[in-house]
Structures are given as structure tokens and as C-alpha cells.
Amino acid sequence: MSLAAEVERLKEERNAVLLAHNYQRPEVQDVADFVGDSLYLSRKARDADRPVIVFAGVRFMAETAKILNPTRRVLLPDLKAGCGLADAITAEQLRTWKAAHPGAVVVAYNNTSADVKAEADYCCTSSNAVKVVEQIPADREVLFLPDMFLGDYVRQKTGRAMHLWVGDCPVHAKLRPEGLARARAAHPGAPVIAHPECGCASAALPHVDRVLSTDGMVRFAEETRAPEVLVATEVGILHRMERLNPATRFTPIDAGAVCPYMKEIDLADVRDSLALDRYEIDVPPATQERARRSLERMVAA
Ligand code: 13P
Ligand code: SF4
Numbered sequence: 001m002s003l004a005a006e007v008e009r010l011k012e013e014r015n016a017v018l019l020a021h022n023y024q025r026p027e028v029q030d031v032a033d034f035v036g037d038s039l040y041l042s043r044k045a046r047d048a049d050r051p052v053i054v055f056a057g058v059r060f061m062a063e064t065a066k067i068l069n070p071t072r073r074v075l076l077p078d079l080k081a082g083c084g085l086a087d088a089i090t091a092e093q094l095r096t097w098k099a100a101h102p103g104a105v106v107v108a109y110n111n112t113s114a115d116v117k118a119e120a121d122y123c124c125t126s127s128n129a130v131k132v133v134e135q136i137p138a139d140r141e142v143l144f145l146p147d148m149f150l151g152d153y154v155r156q157k158t159g160r161a162m163h164l165w166v167g168d169c170p171v172h173a174k175l176r177p178e179g180l181a182r183a184r185a186a187h188p189g190a191p192v193i194a195h196p197e198c199g200c201a202s203a204a205l206p207h208v209d210r211v212l213s214t215d216g217m218v219r220f221a222e223e224t225r226a227p228e229v230l231v232a233t234e235v236g237i238l239h240r241m242e243r244l245n246p247a248t249r250f251t252p253i254d255a256g257a258v259c260p261y262m263k264e265i266d267l268a269d270v271r272d273s274l275a276l277d278r279y280e281i282d283v284p285p286a287t288q289e290r291a292r293r294s295l296e297r298m299v300a301a
Contacts (some may be wrong), residue, residue: 149169
């Protein structure tokens with residue numbers, strides 16, 4: 001029996017739903033029940049009625065799933081699937097930052113640990129960060145963390161003077177405006193779509209047609225009639241784009257933009273996760289309690 005068939009069989013046996021992020025390996029995406037961006041998958045996890053959720057993504061996504069649907073058993077097939085951006089701030093660092101800005105509203109990107117979310121007022125993802133920040137009364141001071149490029153982009157779109165934590169994603173920070181401008185010059189006429197975590201996303205705006213979350217990029221890819229599109233994000237997303245629109249060529253701005261954390265999970269890990277019931281992601285109940293309000297605001301926005 002093929003690995004994919006084993007996964008299908010085990011999903012039924014365990015009564016499990018398999019969620020996969022757009023950056024996962026193609027063979028993992030192909031056996032998932034739902035593939036999407038971090039907001040879409042958070043909502044799917046919140047609404048999951050099966051007792052087991054296998055999260056083919058990274059740890060913070062599995063923690064979010066647990067907090068939003070605490071009676072489910074949440075499995076992450078490889079514990080090395082972390083996130084360099086989520087590691088950019090600890091709860092202790094956030095408490096110190098908050099103490100320096102009493103009364104400020106804290107907006108945490110979903111790419112943070114559960115302990116950090118427990119200190120936040122709002123969570124957001126790349127697809128609703130602008131919308132979330134727009135909900136905050138204009139007279140309130142805002143601390144935005146941990147991605148300074150996403151934060152700067154949101155600051156530009158909303159006109160809000162937010163304080164930004166100086167953190168970045170090691171994969172996207174390398175995708176800089178100069179590289180985007182070079183690619184654009186080398187592929188005249190091809191639209192450029194970029195993720196807001198890209199290095200200095202707001203400075204890159206003149207070289208970019210659309211700044212979008214990963215699902216926003218997939219939707220653009222599906223609908224475009226352009227012969228070629230330049231894509232500035234992690235290259236795992238190209239699989240879905242090529243499947244959804246074989247008539248367009250999707251060219252990565254940097255073919256080396258590979259997230260090592262997102263590639264930790266392979267099909268054998270998914271099979272073993274289901275067969276051996278590993279690795280359970282749990283979040284202490286007190287942390288869940290404190291993080292839930294900000295996450296509920298995220299999935300509602
Ligand atoms: P999305 O919110 O667009 O899925 O991005 C998540 C992520 O980890 C990007 O690096
Ligand atoms: Fe984290 Fe960056 Fe990887 Fe996304 S691409 S999971 S932000 S390290």
C-alpha cells in the first residue's frame with residue numbers, strides 16, 4: 001500500500017482531519033483534507049468536529065488549533081517544526097515591553113508562542129492584520145509584534161503610529177525590494193505578488209502589484225490570465241498555484257526561499273503521527289484561557 005493510501009486509511013480509522021499549510025511539501029498537501037493559510041486553517045481547526053486534528057504546519061499553528069478547539073487531540077507530526085519568527089519574542093520580553101507602555105493595546109501575529117498570545121489583546125494573521133488594527137480605537141497606543149515588516153506594511157496601510165517589535169522571518173526577510181526590482185526588470189509585464197513578511201514589504205510596494213497572504217496569493221494565481229506571475233514568498237506555495245492554473249508560469253523571485261521548519265514534516269511523519277498518536281500538542285489550561293480571547297478576535301475578523 002502506498003504511503004498516501006496508508007494515510008487515507010489511518011485518517012478514517014482515527015477519525016482525524018488533516019490540515020496542511022500552503023508551504024507544506026506537495027505530497028503532504030495532496031493527502032490533506034484542507035490546505036490553506038494560517039487564518040483559514042485556524043478556522044477549520046476551530047470548527048473541526050472530528051476528535052483528532054493532525055496539523056501539517058508549524059507548532060504555533062497547532063497550539064492555536066488546541067486553544068480554539070480544546071477538546072480535540074491536536075497532533076504535530078514532527079516537533080522540530082517550529083518557526084524562526086515565533087522565536088523572535090518571548091512572553092518575558094513582551095511583559096517588559098508592555099511595562100514600558102502601560103495601557104497600550106498588544107497585537108500579536110499568529111506566528112507567536114501560546115505564552116506570548118496569552119499576553120496579547122488581539123491576534124491577527126497576514127490576511128487580516130490591517131482589519132484587526134482598524135478595529136482598535138484611534139486614541140490607543142499599539143504594540144505590534146513580532147514581524148517588523150508586516151507591522152510596517154500595516155502601519156502604512158492604516159496610517160496608525162504603532163510601535164513595532166524588531167523581529168523578522170528568516171525566509172522572507174531575504175526577499176528585498178532590490179531583488180523584486182531586478183526580477184521585474186528581467187520579466188517585463190509579469191505581475192509581482194508578495195507576502196507582507198518580505199524584507200521591507202512597505203519599501204517594496206513600488207515593485208509589487210499585490211501584497212497578499214498565502215491564500216490571497218493562491219486566489220490571485222487561480223484567477224490571473226497573465227502568462228507569467230512572479231511570486232515573492234516560500235516556494236511551497238507554487239504547488240497549489242500550478243495545480244489551480246496550469247496555463248500560467250509561476251516564477252519564484254528566489255527559488256531558495258525554503259522554510260526549513262515547514263519542510264520538517266514528510267508523508268511518513270504524517271503516517272506515523274496517525275499510527276502512533278504523536279506528537280500531542282497541549283497548552284496549559286491557564287495559558288489557553290488567557291490566549292483564547294485574542295485568538296477568537298483573530299478568527300472573527
Ligand atoms: P499566512 O498567514 O499567509 O499563511 O503565512 C503564515 C506564515 O508562516 C508565513 O510565513
Ligand atoms: Fe515561520 Fe517564516 Fe517559516 Fe513562516 S516562513 S513558518 S514565518 S520561519
